[in-house]
Amino acid sequence: MKKSLAIVAVLIAVLLTGCTPKEVKTTGNISVYTRDASSGTRTAFFEFISVVEATPLTASAIEVTSAADMATKVSADENGIGYTNMEIAAANPSLLALSYNGVAASETNVLNGTYKLARPFNLVTRATGTFSSPEQEQIVLAFVDFLMNSTEGQEVVTSKGGIVEAGKDTAWDTLKAKYPLLAGDVSTYTIKTGGSTSVDSSVKAALEAFQALTGVKFEMNHTGSSDGFKRTLGADKDSVNAVDVGFASRAFKAEETVALGIVSGAYCVDAIVVVVNAKNTVLTDATTEMIHNIYTGVTKTWDELAK
Amino acid sequence: MRTELSKYKNSKRYKSKIRQDLFFKSIFQLSALLSSMMIVIIIVFILVKGLQPFIAGYQYGTRNFFEFLVGLVYRQDQGIYGVGFIVVNTLISGFGALLISFPLAVLTALFIAKIAPKRLADAMQTVVELLASIPSVVYGVFAAGSITVMVKNLGAMLSIQTAGGSSLLAVMLLLAIMIYPTITSLAITSIQAVPEDIQHASLALGATTTQTNFKVVLTSAKSGIFAGAILGLGRAFGEATAVSMVAGNKLFGPTFNLFDITRTLTSTILTGLKETTGVDYDIRFSAGIVLMIVILISNLSINLLKNRIGSQK
Numbered sequence: 001m002k003k004s005l006a007i008v009a010v011l012i013a014v015l016l017t018g019c020t021p022k023e024v025k026t027t028g029n030i031s032v033y034t035r036d037a038s039s040g041t042r043t044a045f046f047e048f049i050s051v052v053e054a055t056p057l058t059a060s061a062i063e064v065t066s067a068a069d070m071a072t073k074v075s076a077d078e079n080g081i082g083y084t085n086m087e088i089a090a091a092n093p094s095l096l097a098l099s100y101n102g103v104a105a106s107e108t109n110v111l112n113g114t115y116k117l118a119r120p121f122n123l124v125t126r127a128t129g130t131f132s133s134p135e136q137e138q139i140v141l142a143f144v145d146f147l148m149n150s151t152e153g154q155e156v157v158t159s160k161g162g163i164v165e166a167g168k169d170t171a172w173d174t175l176k177a178k179y180p181l182l183a184g185d186v187s188t189y190t191i192k193t194g195g196s197t198s199v200d201s202s203v204k205a206a207l208e209a210f211q212a213l214t215g216v217k218f219e220m221n222h223t224g225s226s227d228g229f230k231r232t233l234g235a236d237k238d239s240v241n242a243v244d245v246g247f248a249s250r251a252f253k254a255e256e257t258v259a260l261g262i263v264s265g266a267y268c269v270d271a272i273v274v275v276v277n278a279k280n281t282v283l284t285d286a287t288t289e290m291i292h293n294i295y296t297g298v299t300k301t302w303d304e305l306a307k
Numbered sequence: 308m309r310t311e312l313s314k315y316k317n318s319k320r321y322k323s324k325i326r327q328d329l330f331f332k333s334i335f336q337l338s339a340l341l342s343s344m345m346i347v348i349i350i351v352f353i354l355v356k357g358l359q360p361f362i363a364g365y366q367y368g369t370r371n372f373f374e375f376l377v378g379l380v381y382r383q384d385q386g387i388y389g390v391g392f393i394v395v396n397t398l399i400s401g402f403g404a405l406l407i408s409f410p411l412a413v414l415t416a417l418f419i420a421k422i423a424p425k426r427l428a429d430a431m432q433t434v435v436e437l438l439a440s441i442p443s444v445v446y447g448v449f450a451a452g453s454i455t456v457m458v459k460n461l462g463a464m465l466s467i468q469t470a471g472g473s474s475l476l477a478v479m480l481l482l483a484i485m486i487y488p489t490i491t492s493l494a495i496t497s498i499q500a501v502p503e504d505i506q507h508a509s510l511a512l513g514a515t516t517t518q519t520n521f522k523v524v525l526t527s528a529k530s531g532i533f534a535g536a537i538l539g540l541g542r543a544f545g546e547a548t549a550v551s552m553v554a555g556n557k558l559f560g561p562t563f564n565l566f567d568i569t570r571t572l573t574s575t576i577l578t579g580l581k582e583t584t585g586v587d588y589d590i591r592f593s594a595g596i597v598l599m600i601v602i603l604i605s606n607l608s609i610n611l612l613k614n615r616i617g618s619q620k
Contacts, residue, residue, distance in 0.1 A: 031470045031471065036383070036578045037384045056384065059380075059559050062555045062568055063557075065551055079468060
């Protein structure tokens with residue numbers, strides 16, 4: 001009886017603690033982690049590495065439920081590979097953030113444009129005089145100023161994972177002096193936004209912060225990047241779907257003449273980082289082709305990559 | 308005497324009492340109606356939402372109901388929705404958990420109700436009740452942090468590579484722990500309700516205490532014990548939060564390998580629910596209908612099993 005108890009105890013101890021940690025070479029099958037299909041990060045990432053209909057995601061992929069879940073799962077799996085945002089990748093010591101095509105994933109590299117696994121979050125407003133009233137124009141410009149140039153606005157964007165340029169940190173109290181309307185009651189005004197769905201969380205947070213400061217209401221109807229230009233300055237600018245500010249989670253195309261708008265430009269950059277387990281001995285850098293092959297199931301084992 | 312009574316019946320006091328009674332009666336009726344209405348509303352709502360994708364003229368493109376039911380691939384990115392393998396996975400993980408948990412729970416209940424000294428029994432019952440009150444997300448965190456590690460190490464010992472421990476086995480173990488208190492509590496109550504007389508009769512006939520416990524007490528308490536199993540199985544099938552943390556959400560199946568990742572109906576419904584629209588959103592209601600049917604059928608079959616166990620003796 002005592003002997004069997006001891007054996008059980010030892011077994012449990014072994015199971016709980018695992019083998020003694022030693023430098024093991026990463027080998028065996030690659031566990032490919034992905035966000036579920038409704039994730040905006042996934043859509044953006046798969047576009048970068050061209051995981052599309054013709055070359056779809058490998059069927060053996062493991063779905064995780066959130067960016068944080070991705071970090072947990074990959075940090076528990078020596079054979080795992082996944083992708084998440086820069087903040088989460090940096091915060092977790094058991095994750096190794098890979099450089100992409102030789103460029104390290106850092107804020108500097110994202111902002112100077114050398115780190116390519118990143119996309120700008122752009123906005124554009126309507127043209128002068130095309131707002132429903134001059135007052136509406138002033139309110140919208142105040143919000144855009146808040147989002148792009150105020151300490152408070154940029155903080156909100158950062159908290160939603162956006163990477164912002166340093167130096168845009170004028171206090172809102174200073175900025176708001178430019179908009180005399182805000183001194184009065186402006187709760188009857190509604191800012192309408194549209195365009196990219198990826199910007200949803202950061203724009204919503206910014207609008208909520210703006211509402212708390214000024215009382216201005218908002219209405220978001222985001223349907224996709226191409227509608228950002230279309231509904232402010234393009235074909236739909238006078239339709240029922242018209243909006244005051246349009247967003248695109250990519251650079252504006254040449255035919256999208258955003259210079260017509262009062263303000264246009266990026267309010268932050270969104271970066272995706274490919275991560276592996278910190279114990280991974282095979283990878284430190286990811287190339288587009290390598291990641292494409294892993295995510296489409298062409299490369300199945302770490303040994304193939306180690307060669 | 309009669310006049311006294313009719314006098315009383317005409318009195319104000321009596322009438323106000325009757326009014327009070329009527330008032331409370333209607334309140335009770337109303338709340339009963341309201342709660343039963345809830346069930347009807349929920350079922351109708353889910354049916355309407357869930358059947359929508361299969362009706363011609365559906366705005367995101369009509370799906371084939373048969374392909375949905377028997378499909379072996381579930382990929383939102385390719386617009387393929389088949390829950391056939393998910394149903395199998397759900398059944399395997401649920402019944403697997405029951406298989407682990409049921410014997411343990413019944414034996415524990417027998418120990419607490421009949422064998423253990425009073426103090427120990429009280430303490431153990433408190434432990435079981437505590438287990439039942441732990442929220443499922445806490446179980447999930449525990450499972451993601453320690454059950455997966457155990458499964459991963461077990462896999463490593465057998466030289467099987469797992470996805471960081473996320474696997475069918477982890478789901479089964481997690482669910483077994485989660486349904487254990489449900490089954491145990493109900494089993495304790497039903498064992499305690501077995502009349503002393505028949506136990507005395509059994510002992511007087513020369514049966515040992517163990518024989519009595521197994522052949523008399525447990526068979527007499529089977530109704531309550533199986534009710535516990537049904538509730539437990541319901542919880543196992545219905546658990547979403549904790550399961551989706553360790554299941555791994557495989558895109559195809561079914562999964563029979565204990566160390567392979569799996570996908571259950573609940574984790575399918577839950578994952579990404581808040582961020583999705585269109586057919587991917589509506590199809591989750593269809594999965595909900597399937598889940599309700601699965602639970603209904605398994606409850607019926609457990610009931611059948613219960614009746615058979617009784618009649619053989």
